[in-house]
Amino acid sequence: MNKRPIPTLFLRYVAPLMVLGCAGWFVYSMGAQERPERKKPPVRKSIPVELVQAQPHTGTLDIVVSGVAIPYREVQLAARVSGEVVFKSESVSPGHVVAEGELLIRVDPTDYEIEVARLEQEVAKVNLEIQRLQLDKENTQRVLSINQDILSLRKREVQRLARLRNANATSASEADAVELAMLSAVQQTTSQENQLRTFESQSKTLQTTLELATLQLRRAKLDLERTEIKAPFSGVVIANHVEQNGMLSAGDIVASVEDTSKVEVRASLRGDDMAFLQGGGYELPQVPVTVEYDRDGKTYAWSAVLSRQDGLGVDEKTRTIPVRICVDNPTQNCGSSNDSLALLRGMFVRVRLHCEPQRPLLVVPESVIRPGKNVWVMRGDELQIEPVRVARIRNGIAYLHTHDSALNRNEQIISSPVPNAKPGLAVSMIANEPRRGAIANGNRQGSRPDAQRVLTSSATAIARP
Numbered sequence: 001m002n003k004r005p006i007p008t009l010f011l012r013y014v015a016p017l018m019v020l021g022c023a024g025w026f027v028y029s030m031g032a033q034e035r036p037e038r039k040k041p042p043v044r045k046s047i048p049v050e051l052v053q054a055q056p057h058t059g060t061l062d063i064v065v066s067g068v069a070i071p072y073r074e075v076q077l078a079a080r081v082s083g084e085v086v087f088k089s090e091s092v093s094p095g096h097v098v099a100e101g102e103l104l105i106r107v108d109p110t111d112y113e114i115e116v117a118r119l120e121q122e123v124a125k126v127n128l129e130i131q132r133l134q135l136d137k138e139n140t141q142r143v144l145s146i147n148q149d150i151l152s153l154r155k156r157e158v159q160r161l162a163r164l165r166n167a168n169a170t171s172a173s174e175a176d177a178v179e180l181a182m183l184s185a186v187q188q189t190t191s192q193e194n195q196l197r198t199f200e201s202q203s204k205t206l207q208t209t210l211e212l213a214t215l216q217l218r219r220a221k222l223d224l225e226r227t228e229i230k231a232p233f234s235g236v237v238i239a240n241h242v243e244q245n246g247m248l249s250a251g252d253i254v255a256s257v258e259d260t261s262k263v264e265v266r267a268s269l270r271g272d273d274m275a276f277l278q279g280g281g282y283e284l285p286q287v288p289v290t291v292e293y294d295r296d297g298k299t300y301a302w303s304a305v306l307s308r309q310d311g312l313g314v315d316e317k318t319r320t321i322p323v324r325i326c327v328d329n330p331t332q333n334c335g336s337s338n339d340s341l342a343l344l345r346g347m348f349v350r351v352r353l354h355c356e357p358q359r360p361l362l363v364v365p366e367s368v369i370r371p372g373k374n375v376w377v378m379r380g381d382e383l384q385i386e387p388v389r390v391a392r393i394r395n396g397i398a399y400l401h402t403h404d405s406a407l408n409r410n411e412q413i414i415s416s417p418v419p420n421a422k423p424g425l426a427v428s429m430i431a432n433e434p435r436r437g438a439i440a441n442g443n444r445q446g447s448r449p450d451a452q453r454v455l456t457s458s459a460t461a462i463a464r465p
Contacts, residue, residue: 049416056409057361060354067267069347073259079248080226083107088244092255098231105229112224119217126210137199144192151189154182235259263330263343267351268320276355289325292350300341301334302327362400366393368415376414383425
């Protein structure tokens with residue numbers, strides 16, 4: 001019997017057994033190890049946030065801009081007649097105050113007084129000629145009346161002689177003599193009537209001459225009055241261009257006077273400011289205005305009113321709308337300062353326009369306005385993102401339009417940062433201790449817009465799985 005070699009037996013029997021043993025040992029060792037504990041996913045920590053409440057705006061809305069005081073009216077006084085300056089008031093110097101009707105300049109009136117006297121004599125002469133013509137007219141009318149009576153007698157006599165001649169009771173020579181006398185009476189009557197018509201023409205000519213002389217006299221008296229230059233209103237002399245004994249020609253400027261009864265302020269408004277003022281027409285409403293000026297740590301204020309646009313349209317360079325504010329009493333202050341100060345030309349002032357918004361507004365802190373002009377609102381227990389239309393931002397306060405907006409009154413708005421904010425993010429209140437936030441309603445007359453505040457509260461934003 002043949003014996004198999006040892007290597008063959010090892011490969012056929014021993015090697016497979018060894019492989020099976022190693023595999024069993026590996027399986028046993030793997031099953032004997034303890035399974036590691038499965039850790040729960042970490043819970044996201046709470047993010048505290050603050051809420052502010054959107055409050056409706058009440059009262060007025062102040063639009064604050066800068067402006068400069070300018071004269072309400074500045075007039076250049078000019079000579080209206082020629083001549084030598086024989087009187088100059090001491091008030092005709094820059095900075096002096098003049099009263100309405102005060103005599104400032106007098107031009108030599110001698111020539112003008114002579115002209116007035118000459119024309120007065122001319123008018124008197126024409127009046128005398130009219131009176132003489134009227135007397136001649138009355139005399140002629142009386143003579144005409146007599147001649148008309150004579151003519152009537154001559155006509156009756158001619159008719160009587162005509163009857164006698166038909167009866168052969170008179171001669172032809174007597175009839176001719178009577179007719180000749182009648183024709184002479186007719187001639188005299190016609191002459192008187194023609195003279196009366198001539199008187200009528202002469203009367204119209206004299207009347208025209210009288211009217212012309214009267215107009216010339218009126219002009220001469222007006223020139224005589226114009227030899228005195230008086231202040232047209234109360235104000236301050238700005239410039240002087242004439243001296244005593246100097247010569248003036250008609251049209252020469254003698255002085256410049258500024259009206260101090262009122263003062264205007266020139267300011268410029270932005271386009272979004274006009275939305276609170278302009279109702280659709282060209283005229284602006286009479287909005288009350290407070291004009292303020294700071295000096296030496298004190299604030300002086302004057303009551304004013306929005307007057308009009310300074311021209312019509314938008315300035316091409318600044319893209320603003322120039323307006324004029326009228327201060328009716330520039331010497332009466334309405335501020336808290338006990339000192340009195342007059343509003344003068346050239347002062348750089350602060351202008352507060354107290355506007356009444358035509359549409360309702362909501363008031364929130366400026367910090368809650370997110371990029372893209374959105375706000376984060378908490379509704380129920382979810383965060384929502386709402387777009388807003390900002391009407392105006394002033395002193396950290398944002399005024400929002402409610403027209404065509406989903407933002408409601410008393411809406412809870414998130415004011416603190418929220419990482420990865422998105423619609424539907426769950427939020428919940430974790431603290432109910434109110435904290436005051438900086439927000440305000442409208443005010444006027446210099447009160448700070450952060451005087452009124454709303455409550456804020458803490459909350460936690462928790463991401464839902």
